Every structure is written in C-alpha cells, then in structure tokens.
Amino acid sequence: MEERIPLFVALRDIRFARGRFALMGTVVALITTLVVFLHGLTGGLAGEASSAVAGLPADRVVFGAPAGAAPEVSFSRSTVDDAALAAWRAAPGVRSAEPFGVAMTRLAGASAAVPVGAFGGTAGLLPPLLSGRAPGDGEVAVGERVARDAGLRAGDRVTLGARSGVTVSGVTADRGHAHAPAVWTTLATWREATRQRQPTALAVRGDGRPSGEAARATKAVGRDAALDGIDGYVAEHGTLQLIQGFLLVVSALVVGAFFTVWTVQRRPDVAVLKAVGASSGYLVRDALAQALAVLVAGTAAGGAAGFCGGWLAARSVPFELGAATAAVPMAAMVLLGLAGSALAVRRITSVDPLTALGASR
Amino acid sequence: MTDPAPLLLESVELTYPDGGRRLTALDGVSLAVAAGELVAVAGPSGSGKSSLLAVAATLLRPDSGRVVVAGRDTAGLGGRDRARLRREHVGIVFQQANLLASLTAVEQLLAVEHLRGGSVREGRRRAEELLESVGLGADQRHRRPHQLSGGERQRVNIARALYGGPSVLLVDEPTSALDRERGERVMRLLASVTRRHRTATVLVTHDRPLLDHADRVLTMTDGRLGEGS
Numbered sequence: 001m002e003e004r005i006p007l008f009v010a011l012r013d014i015r016f017a018r019g020r021f022a023l024m025g026t027v028v029a030l031i032t033t034l035v036v037f038l039h040g041l042t043g044g045l046a047g048e049a050s051s052a053v054a055g056l057p058a059d060r061v062v063f064g065a066p067a068g069a070a071p072e073v074s075f076s077r078s079t080v081d082d083a084a085l086a087a088w089r090a091a092p093g094v095r096s097a098e099p100f101g102v103a104m105t106r107l108a109g110a111s112a113a114v115p116v117g118a119f120g121g122t123a124g125l126l127p128p129l130l131s132g133r134a135p136g137d138g139e140v141a142v143g144e145r146v147a148r149d150a151g152l153r154a155g156d157r158v159t160l161g162a163r164s165g166v167t168v169s170g171v172t173a174d175r176g177h178a179h180a181p182a183v184w185t186t187l188a189t190w191r192e193a194t195r196q197r198q199p200t201a202l203a204v205r206g207d208g209r210p211s212g213e214a215a216r217a218t219k220a221v222g223r224d225a226a227l228d229g230i231d232g233y234v235a236e237h238g239t240l241q242l243i244q245g246f247l248l249v250v251s252a253l254v255v256g257a258f259f260t261v262w263t264v265q266r267r268p269d270v271a272v273l274k275a276v277g278a279s280s281g282y283l284v285r286d287a288l289a290q291a292l293a294v295l296v297a298g299t300a301a302g303g304a305a306g307f308c309g310g311w312l313a314a315r316s317v318p319f320e321l322g323a324a325t326a327a328v329p330m331a332a333m334v335l336l337g338l339a340g341s342a343l344a345v346r347r348i349t350s351v352d353p354l355t356a357l358g359a360s361r
Numbered sequence: 362m363t364d365p366a367p368l369l370l371e372s373v374e375l376t377y378p379d380g381g382r383r384l385t386a387l388d389g390v391s392l393a394v395a396a397g398e399l400v401a402v403a404g405p406s407g408s409g410k411s412s413l414l415a416v417a418a419t420l421l422r423p424d425s426g427r428v429v430v431a432g433r434d435t436a437g438l439g440g441r442d443r444a445r446l447r448r449e450h451v452g453i454v455f456q457q458a459n460l461l462a463s464l465t466a467v468e469q470l471l472a473v474e475h476l477r478g479g480s481v482r483e484g485r486r487r488a489e490e491l492l493e494s495v496g497l498g499a500d501q502r503h504r505r506p507h508q509l510s511g512g513e514r515q516r517v518n519i520a521r522a523l524y525g526g527p528s529v530l531l532v533d534e535p536t537s538a539l540d541r542e543r544g545e546r547v548m549r550l551l552a553s554v555t556r557r558h559r560t561a562t563v564l565v566t567h568d569r570p571l572l573d574h575a576d577r578v579l580t581m582t583d584g585r586l587g588e589g590s
Contacts, residue, residue: 008475009461016463016505272459275420276521277448278476279441354420356459357411357533 009273010290013266024258025298028337031251032302033309035244035329036321040310042240043325044318045179049236050227052117052175052182053102055127058203061226062088062097063219071219073229075102079198084214093208098122099199101190105161107142107183109150116146117177118160120190125203127184132170139169140185147171160185161193178230201226244329248336256340259291263347267355274353283348291341295334303330365432366393367450367528367561368417373426375412375584386412387423388584394561396528399552401572402565404581410565413581414531417563418451419443431528448477452522452560454532454551458514460506466492466517467502470524477525491520494557495550512543519550523558530560536568548574 014021053061053075064080065071072078080099088097100121107116119125123134126141132154135141140160142152147168152158156168166189175182187199202218209220221229228234263270270283303326310319375387386409394400404410415421416428419435428435431450435443447453460469467488474484492502495516506514515535522530532551536544552574555562564575572578580587 008481009463009472012463012468268459269461272455272461273472273476274444275418275447275453275455276473276476277444277446277451277525279444281441282476354415356453356455357415357418357420 007286007289007293009269010286010293014290014293020262021294024255025294025301027254027258028251028295028298028333029302029305031247031254032299032330032333033305035247035251035333036303036306036326037309037313037319038240038244038247039326039329040306040319040321041317042237042244043320044314045240046227046233046237047320048176048179048318049233050176050230052119052127052177053226053230054223055175056100056125056203056223058098058205058223059207060204060220060222061229062202062204063221063226063229064198064201064217071217073219073221073226074231075200075229076231078200078229079196080200080202080218081198084218085199085202087210087212087214088202088204088218091208091210091214093206094204094210095206096204098125098203099187100125100201100203101187101194101196102177102200103161103190103194103196104178104180105194106159107140107146107150107161108159109152109156112150114146114150115180116142116160117180117182118190118193119177119182119184120187120194120199121184121203122187125184127172127175127182130171130173132168135169135185135189137186137188138165139167139189140183141170141172142168142183143172143174143181145174146181146183160189162195163189163193166193178232201229248329248332251333252336252340254340255291255295255337256344259287259341259344260347263287263345267351270348270351271353271356274351275356280349284345287345287348288338288341291338291345292334295337295341299330299333299337302333366395366429367431368392368394368563369427369429370413370417371427371429373416373423373428375409375416375421375423385584387416390426390584390586392563392579392586394529394563396559396561397556398577399555399562399564399575400577400579401575402563402579402581402586403567403569403572404565405567408581409584410567410581411533412584413586414533414563414565417529418453418531419446448473448525450525450528452525452527452530454515454519454522454530454535456534456537458506458511458518458538460514460517460521462506465503465505466497466509466513466520469517469521473521473524488520488524491524492517495520495523495554511538512547515539515543515547516550519547519554523554523560526558527560530555530558530562532562532564534566534568535564536566536571544568544571 063071063078105118152168160166370392373387373390376383376385470488471481497516548571
C-alpha cells in the first residue's frame, strides 16, 4: 500500500515554502530558456551551414584527393577524378554515383551581389523547384532567399563567379552551404564559374564499394557524417552543443545543491516521519516527486519562453526549432535535474529516526 | 485467560560505545504493559528512560533480551518491517511536539493516513473527530504549528500518535515545554486516552508531581527498572 506516489507532504512543503521553490523554479526556467534557445540556434545555424549537403539524394558521399594525397572528409580539399568516378559506378552494390561540385563564390545580378555556395551537378541533385525549371548549361537555379535579396526571377541574367551571362532558370526551396545560400547549375557551368577542373565529390546510392586503387584514393561516408566536411561545421556545431551540455550540467548541479540544502533543513521532519513509520523509500520518493514537480514546472515555463524568444529572434538570427526537437533538451533538463536531486535526497536514508526523540539523551 | 500485554520487554540489555568502553543504558529491563494501562517511568536525566522508550519504539535494537510489540517479537525484523510495525501498532508522543511546519493540524494526522496507504479524503473526518476529542477547537484544526500555542501543539502531537489506532503509546516527557496548569491538563488527557483507546501507554518523565495520573509508577536508575517512585 505504501508504494503509491507520495506527494502529500511534498506538495504542502512547496506551498509552504513557496518563495524558495519559486526561486528554484525560476532558475530552472531561465536555464531551460537558454538551452532551448541555443538548441534552436544550433538547428538554425546547422541548417544554414549544411542543409544543401544534408538534402542530397544520396546514401553516402565519396570524397577524393589529388594524386599522392590521402582522401579527407572535406569539401574544400576533395576532388574526384574520372577514374574514381568510373570505379564507383562499376562497383557491385552501387546503384548510382553522381559527381557534383561545391565551391564558395559570388552571384551578381543587375542590382545586387550575394555570396553563394555554388553546386554543380545533375538535375537529380536539385532541391524541390518552386518555379521555373532545372538549369541546363549556362543556367542557374537560385533559392528563394537569393531571388528575394538579389531581386531575381526566371530569365534574368547574372554573373556566377567567373562565368558571366548565366540565365536564372528557376527558383528552388532554400538550402544553405557554409552559411551562404546554395545555387545550382550543371557541372560544366560550375567548372567555368569556379575554374575547377574536377568535381568535388560523388553522391552515391547503394551499399557497395570499389576495390583496388579507387578504394585507396577515395573515402566514402554516410550523408550525415559528410556534414563534417563543411568548413567550420564541426567546430561551430560542437561549440554550441558543448555550451548546451555545460548548461545542462550546471542546471543539474544547481538543482542538486538546492535539494541538498533543502534536505538538510528537512532532517528533523524526516526523522519524525521515519519515527511514525515512514520508510526511507517512501520519503525518497516523496522528495523526488517534489523535485520532479519543480523541474517539470520550471522546464515547461522555460521551454515556452525559449520558443517565444526564438520566434521573435528568428527575424534576425537563424533559428530552427520544432516541438519534437525542443523536447530533447527539455527532457534532458528534467532527467539531469532529477539525477542531481537523487544525489541530494539520498541523504534521507541516513537520517536516524531516533533523533526525533530529542538530542538530550 | 488474560490478553497478552501489547508491550512486553524481557531482560533487555542495551549498551552504547563510550570511548574505549561501553556504557550500559538498559540493564536487564523487564516490563509488561497491559491494554488500557498507563505506566509512568520516572528517573533522573541519563538514567536510561529514553533508551527504554527508543527500544520499545523499535528505533533501537537491544544487545540482548526480547521486545514484543503487539504480539510480535521484534528481534528478527528488518528496517522496513520495524517501520511497518511502528506505523500500524505504535504511537509516539514526542517531547517537543515535532509537528511538520508545512502541515495544518488536520494534515499532521492525514500525513499518517497517507503513509499508511489509506485514503486522505476518508481520513479527514476521523482526523477532525480525534482532534476534537483531544480538545482542539475547530478554528485551530486548520492552523499550522507556528499558529498554535504550546499546549495546542502537544494536543495535536497526542492526536497524531493516536491516529493509527496504536496498541502501544509511547510518551516522551510530554509536559517539559508546558507550564504547570497545561502540563496537568495534558496528563489528564493522556490518562483519558489510554483508557478510551485501550493503549498500553508508557510515559517517561522527571516531573514527579504528574505521576498521580499513572496506574503504575516505575523508577529508572542507572539502567535498572524498579517499582515505586
């Protein structure tokens, strides 16, 4: 019978010491706001840095290297020659291997110029077209944002890197690469615009791989792992995740410290409850339920504030957050806070009920 | 055939470590308390009165001897079982009222109901009745400890000890924080509830003028229990 969720004393303690618990809940809420906001910012920055590569219709991305060099997962250093392309296309289990080029360059229209990540490849690699058609040679498809910022529409003439007289063929959904909007053209036009001779990498479908020299000269990674090949992506993403991790740890420590002090203050009450027959398990569950109530309330308030703040900030900074993705840092806040509380309230088990009979004996 | 005593101690020995040697707190103590009987144990500080109470409450294990509470030998019981035994059969009236600061008078009793696994909603009526029976007015029942007088807190303390319907009631210096008149009233109340609730009550005190209310008075000296005051 005693195994039900306690909360009888816990909730009344919260009501009685509402100032202290409100302060703790506010701290949890503020940290949650920060974590959720950073999570949304991480998502937004990741989208700007990697959505073009992340959206490639490929199982794996194959990186190459100039003769004599070891292949690396890096879009700025990788280059794939015709022999490697042929070997990958011929490899058993490989359904398709499409070469594509990636380079940072500049797109200049009649009224504005914008830095872009220029992708060159087949029409099959293109993100969804919103208007116009896929680019042919001498043409480029631009994202919505580029079209809006540079005042472009299908049929306009632009200069893409070193290639002038390129026609805008259509507008695609927005994609980003290394914090610049992505534009899409054919491999031949990409070569002219960027003055590159070889494509950067291969977008591969299927699970086979070639053998011999082609295997040694190339490195294939899953599409998600290929994001690490975008310049600055790992450092930026890692830094933001590290900050979030620190915040979660700080939160767990703060909650743990609060409940340590609270448990010490409650020792006389705990001794009395034990003396009248409460088991340590009942009292630990009561204390954890109390911590959970504070954490859930604080996290919910902080999460809502983070959402609202992010919605407002999204007008000036990249911010991407859905309910499902926000649930991850919020659940982490609750779980780590609970872990911190558990370390604190374990002291309940060591309270001697004999002390309830007084210290004079 | 007479009913077995709800509280029975046989040849109980209890020692505490004291530097390099052991200090004897209870020295061959035997005591049987019948239902409806109020036994007062008097003696100076450090004589072992409170150790006797702690052993009877199953808060301390004796070094040797038997402690039987509500017909159950406590020797082989683990911490969980001893907690259950206290919950179901033992009421403790603490020296300081030891009420929980966040709970009203009624809630002090309902907390006991909750940890016994009962329904708090159904227990409310019984809690109100019990508080009324110990003389706590309707106004006071929904006040927190800091809003009650010392005598009122002690009445709540007694009602809480009685709430679970214990067969053994252990009372620790109940009048030490009260003036003469209030102490007298609390003693009368304890004698009354012992008869009414048929509890085997052991009361330890050094307040000899209050012993008149007891059915039996025992004296504790250096851990030994003797008859008479």
